[in-house]
Amino acid sequence: MGVFALLQTFLPPAFRQYLNHGLALLWDKFVQTENRHVEYQVEEKTGGSYNHNIFYRQVGIYLSSLRSSMDSHTRLKVCRSVENGSLAFSLLDNEALEDSFNGACLWWTHTCMEREGGNNGNGNGNGSGDERSFTLRFLTAERSIVMPAYLDHVSKVAAEIEHRNTQRWIYTNNHSGYWEATIFNHPSTFNTLALDDGLADHIQADLEFFRNAESFYHRNGRAWKRGYLLYGPPGTGKSSMIAAIANHVEYDIYDLELTKVCDNAELKSLMIQTIRRSVIVIEDIDCSVHLSDRAEPDKYSQSTSGYTADSNIESAIGPSSEGTSKLTLSGLLNVTDGLWSCCGEERIFIFTTNHKDRLDPALLRQGRMDMHILLSYCTFPAFKKLANNYLGIEDHPMYVELEDAMARTAHKITPAAMAEMLISNQSDPDAALRQVMASLPRYYALAQDVVASTSPSEKYALEDSPLKKGSTKKDRLRGRILFFLAAIEGKRMY
Ligand SMILES: Nc1ncnc2c1ncn2[C@@H]1O[C@H](COP(=O)(O)OP(=O)(O)OP(=O)(O)O)[C@@H](O)[C@H]1O
Ligand SMILES: [Mg+2]
Numbered sequence: 096m097g098v099f100a101l102l103q104t105f106l107p108p109a110f111r112q113y114l115n116h117g118l119a120l121l122w123d124k125f126v127q128t129e130n131r132h133v134e135y136q137v138e139e140k141t142g143g144s145y146n147h148n149i150f151y152r153q154v155g156i157y158l159s160s161l162r163s164s165m166d167s168h169t170r171l172k173v174c175r176s177v178e179n180g181s182l183a184f185s186l187l188d189n190e191a192l193e194d195s196f197n198g199a200c201l202w203w204t205h206t207c208m209e210r211e212g213g214n215n216g217n218g219n220g221n222g223s224g225d226e227r228s229f230t231l232r233f234l235t236a237e238r239s240i241v242m243p244a245y246l247d248h249v250s251k252v253a254a255e256i257e258h259r260n261t262q263r264w265i266y267t268n269n270h271s272g273y274w275e276a277t278i279f280n281h282p283s284t285f286n287t288l289a290l291d292d293g294l295a296d297h298i299q300a301d302l303e304f305f306r307n308a309e310s311f312y313h314r315n316g317r318a319w320k321r322g323y324l325l326y327g328p329p330g331t332g333k334s335s336m337i338a339a340i341a342n343h344v345e346y347d348i349y350d351l352e353l354t355k356v357c358d359n360a361e362l363k364s365l366m367i368q369t370i371r372r373s374v375i376v377i378e379d380i381d382c383s384v385h386l387s388d389r390a391e392p393d394k395y396s397q398s399t400s401g402y403t404a405d406s407n408i409e410s411a412i413g414p415s416s417e418g419t420s421k422l423t424l425s426g427l428l429n430v431t432d433g434l435w436s437c438c439g440e441e442r443i444f445i446f447t448t449n450h451k452d453r454l455d456p457a458l459l460r461q462g463r464m465d466m467h468i469l470l471s472y473c474t475f476p477a478f479k480k481l482a483n484n485y486l487g488i489e490d491h492p493m494y495v496e497l498e499d500a501m502a503r504t505a506h507k508i509t510p511a512a513m514a515e516m517l518i519s520n521q522s523d524p525d526a527a528l529r530q531v532m533a534s535l536p537r538y539y540a541l542a543q544d545v546v547a548s549t550s551p552s553e554k555y556a557l558e559d560s561p562l563k564k565g566s567t568k569k570d571r572l573r574g575r576i577l578f579f580l581a582a583i584e585g586k587r588m589y
Contacts, residue, residue, distance in 0.1 A: 207225050325447045
């Protein structure tokens with residue numbers, strides 16, 4: 096140990112820090128003429144083009160919050176938030192923004208360089224292929240003040256701003272393998288959903304447990320994630336429930352369009368780009384990816400059931416020539432449940448389908464999709480909830496009759512259709528309930544007429560309904576009739 100260092104050990108720590116700082120400044124000013132500044136680059140993407148650098152986002156948030164930036168001569172970009180009308184500032188390329196921290200002076204600049212051959216395919220020049228970065232510059236002598244305290248300060252302030260900001264985002268993947276974001280503002284909640292008794296409470300309790308179960312998952316060696324499969328006929332609230340779940344846990348949504356994913360590698364990279372605390376959604380999963388059993392890869396490609404007629408399947412699996420990499424069911428299972436599922440924590444996977452029976456059992460097994468939630472036709476309790484939401488009534492003299500008629504006619508209307516009836520009579524609850532009542536026998540009679548006049552191929556479609564597993568023949572027939580009606584309800588048959 097040198098004499099100078101030995102002497103320093105007798106000095107109080109605060110004084111020692113000042114002395115070192117002063118000496119460093121003097122050294123910088125009078126002795127060292129080159130390398131007086133240190134520069135750090137904060138790139139948007141690190142370790143390959145798909146890895147997003149969280150610190151880049153934090154720097155952007157931090158800089159946009161600097162009040163001093165408004166007074167300086169720096170040219171700034173300014174935009175107004177759609178969500179809360181507040182102004183947000185950001186750095187123009189190659190403009191410097193000055194900040195200070197514990198007496199140290201710091202300069203930030205932003206650069207955006209077009210990557211060679213970086214056409215992102217969307218043709219708007221706003222390519223996700225561009226290379227963006229912030230550069231932080233400060234005096235070499237002030238390194239001890241800046242590192243790492245200032246960088247920690249930037250992260251902390253950004254995290255606080257993000258926490259205060261309730262704005263959430265929904266992302267969808269583009270053809271270039273990147274996510275594009277837009278503000279998520281869906282009003283659906285568990286209060287606005289009309290569900291069977293107890294279902295909303297059950298799901299909310301499950302979500303609450305999940306959110307607070309970090310140590311539980313880690314203690315048991317499990318990835319901290321939860322999977323929900325929402326299934327049922329069209330118009331029964333699957334998409335609305337996704338929004339309600341995301342609103343409940345306050346996570347962002349990644350709406351994964353498998354038809355735009357060209358192969359397993361791209362799927363992995365998309366997963367790596369997702370942040371923790373997010374809901375990852377694949378809607379209509381039976382329509383968008385090859386769902387054959389892994390042991391029988393060609394089951395559906397040889398099918399005559401009409402599945403191969405879905406052009407989405409072709410585009411999702413990509414070129415079918417031997418040896419070409421493509422998106423496969425195993426690739427999907429790997430990112431949802433395999434080793435790659437751990438590349439982000441606290442994530443909820445939600446798959447939806449109208450045809451649970453067409454999904455590969457591997458996709459359905461417990462632990463992969465933890466809860467299978469059937470969303471079906473409007474039951475009387477669900478109807479009451481809708482009437483309460485849309486008409487503002489909790490009870491009504493017609494309810495007894497209505498409940499009985501719904502049960503007697505095995506009445507099956509989707510919540511979407513029921514909601515439409517109520518909305519169109521919103522100002523007159525009596526008229527709304529009369530319309531619901533009148534629709535019951537007519538609905539059923541019409542269904543019989545429709546079935547009587549269906550072609551053999553349409554009948555095949557009925558037999559393929561998820562209700563075919565009813566207990567009696569009559570039940571099964573009824574289920575098929577009503578399933579068919581639900582499928583064509585867009586034509587307003589009632
Ligand atoms: N259970 C429900 N409670 C309240 N509203 C509902 C419910 N189900 C459907 N709706 C209403 O019907 C409309 C369609 O619902 P949604 O898109 O959620 O159905 P879906 O099951 O996702 O249909 P699809 O299978 O065709 O995608 C929404 O506007 C929603 O408000
Ligand atoms: Mg939907």
